[in-house]
Amino acid sequence: MAAPQGSRAPLEFGGPLGAAALLLLLPATMFHLLLVVRSGPARLLGPPPYLPGLEELWSQQALLLWLTWLGLQAALYLLPARKVAEGQELKDKSRLCYPINGFQALVLTALLVGLGVSVGLPLRALPEILLPLAFSATLTAFIFSLFLYMKALVAPVSALAPGGNSGNPIYDFFLGRELNPRIYFFDFKYFCELRPGLIGWVLINLALLVQEAELRGSPSLAMWLVNGFQLLYVGDALWHEEAVLTTMDITHDGFGFMLAFGDLAWVPFTYSLQAQFLLYHPQPLGLPMASVICLINAIGYYVFRGANSQKNTFRKNPSDPRVAGLQTISTATGRQLLVSGWWGMVRHPNYLGDLIMALAWSLPCGMSHLLPYFYLLYFTALLVHREARDERQCLQKYGLAWHEYCRRVPYRIVPYVY
Numbered sequence: 001m002a003a004p005q006g007s008r009a010p011l012e013f014g015g016p017l018g019a020a021a022l023l024l025l026l027p028a029t030m031f032h033l034l035l036v037v038r039s040g041p042a043r044l045l046g047p048p049p050y051l052p053g054l055e056e057l058w059s060q061q062a063l064l065l066w067l068t069w070l071g072l073q074a075a076l077y078l079l080p081a082r083k084v085a086e087g088q089e090l091k092d093k094s095r096l097c098y099p100i101n102g103f104q105a106l107v108l109t110a111l112l113v114g115l116g117v118s119v120g121l122p123l124r125a126l127p128e129i130l131l132p133l134a135f136s137a138t139l140t141a142f143i144f145s146l147f148l149y150m151k152a153l154v155a156p157v158s159a160l161a162p163g164g165n166s167g168n169p170i171y172d173f174f175l176g177r178e179l180n181p182r183i184y185f186f187d188f189k190y191f192c193e194l195r196p197g198l199i200g201w202v203l204i205n206l207a208l209l210v211q212e213a214e215l216r217g218s219p220s221l222a223m224w225l226v227n228g229f230q231l232l233y234v235g236d237a238l239w240h241e242e243a244v245l246t247t248m249d250i251t252h253d254g255f256g257f258m259l260a261f262g263d264l265a266w267v268p269f270t271y272s273l274q275a276q277f278l279l280y281h282p283q284p285l286g287l288p289m290a291s292v293i294c295l296i297n298a299i300g301y302y303v304f305r306g307a308n309s310q311k312n313t314f315r316k317n318p319s320d321p322r323v324a325g326l327q328t329i330s331t332a333t334g335r336q337l338l339v340s341g342w343w344g345m346v347r348h349p350n351y352l353g354d355l356i357m358a359l360a361w362s363l364p365c366g367m368s369h370l371l372p373y374f375y376l377l378y379f380t381a382l383l384v385h386r387e388a389r390d391e392r393q394c395l396q397k398y399g400l401a402w403h404e405y406c407r408r409v410p411y412r413i414v415p416y417v418y
């Protein structure tokens, strides 16, 4: 049995009290958004139009559909992969292997859904059952996180995450105890991070587009843009699936309620908020404005992809001709830090690109409501907090060299602003 590992690890997210609050607040916020978006006034900060009873949240059919979805994605994960990648080195010096077949899963899902629709699968009915589906996903996340918590009780100490092992059950349940919980080849965190939630998000968007077409004769330009931008984002994430292996979620955070709920429920049901908003609150959008929004998304994507690819290429092979000319700082760990190119502009250029795209996803929804800007607001808070967490970890890893990097690249996310 594993002993609690580290009261030494500093507590994050406001400690046990913060974790307890988030355990309730995150699902409550998601249900608030789902209820408010379909109401007339659609006020982000107003009260929900009504409180749904259990009969509106619970549906056996929705649970079955949700479990079938998870089962389908799990089956696609187990299909032969074009590549098997190695993860970062673990505490015991070993490396785990991960199948790279996420994009293949997206394409196969699209084919299966297309086939389903051609034989009468009512995709347009999906928006009607979003509430019970979100309830099933939340329930699954709670039960799954309990399973993960128990599983960590019998995991070796070397398998535990640096945080999430404080000894406080609520805090540890929220943050997650085990770093890479697996059963044989099946890695739960890696699977959840990229597949059921992200692919579910674009499927929900598509169903909203189809329903809009049925209601109004054709999908609106705004709905096309939101669908297109977010499909590009999800397709990009799955195409560059290997890069997720170096994110802090995989290398640092345990797998607990935060990520299980975030991946399985929060992402599909709140990231599709703009498309939900457009179904219930159609917005006029002319071609000139649409072109400006496309340009904003293209700039955001260019920065996001450029920064992420530059770092990944450099981490894989610093002498790759695409990055060999960039200036670097040496660190005591033997690794180097880039100080020119994207990473010489601000310390998190990839966050900047992501935020610019977030703006482009909200703009098609017009300026009449704050609700479709929820993603931009939440995401700014998430990235500012994430940036602070990453800075702490980098300072610990790189010490003086990190100070030198901060001196040479003083801005964190937005040049000359922050």
Ligand SMILES: NC(=O)C1=CN([C@@H]2O[C@H](COP(=O)(O)OP(=O)(O)OC[C@H]3O[C@@H](n4cnc5c(N)ncnc54)[C@H](OP(=O)(O)O)[C@@H]3O)[C@@H](O)[C@H]2O)C=CC1
Pocket: 246, 247, 248, 249, 304, 308, 311, 315, 335, 336, 337, 338, 339, 343, 347, 348, 350, 351, 354, 382, 386, 390, 393, 394
């Ligand atoms: N849509 C969403 O909801 C979310 C999206 N994201 C996106 O996910 C992506 C990954 O984000 P995240 O995992 O937070 O962090 P990053 O991809 O920014 O990785 C941070 C790590 O990069 C390395 N690094 C930092 N500075 C340098 C440098 N100058 N040169 C070389 N390496 C450096 C360090 O690790 P090391 O040195 O060990 O390699 C550091 O820990 C981002 O694009 C972000 O926008 C993130 C969260 C949510």
Ligand SMILES: CC(C)=CCC[C@@H](C)[C@H]1CC=C2C3=C(CC[C@@]21C)[C@@]1(C)CC[C@H](O)C(C)(C)[C@@H]1CC3
Pocket: 026, 193, 194, 233, 236, 237, 244, 247, 249, 258, 259, 261, 262, 263, 266, 267
């Ligand atoms: C509020 C809450 C429930 C917090 C949990 C946060 C999660 C929703 C996010 C943490 C890191 C994420 C990443 C992505 C999605 C959101 C979560 C899970 C990501 C998969 C989106 C697509 C990107 O291209 C990415 C692969 C870089 C990214 C990785 C981090």
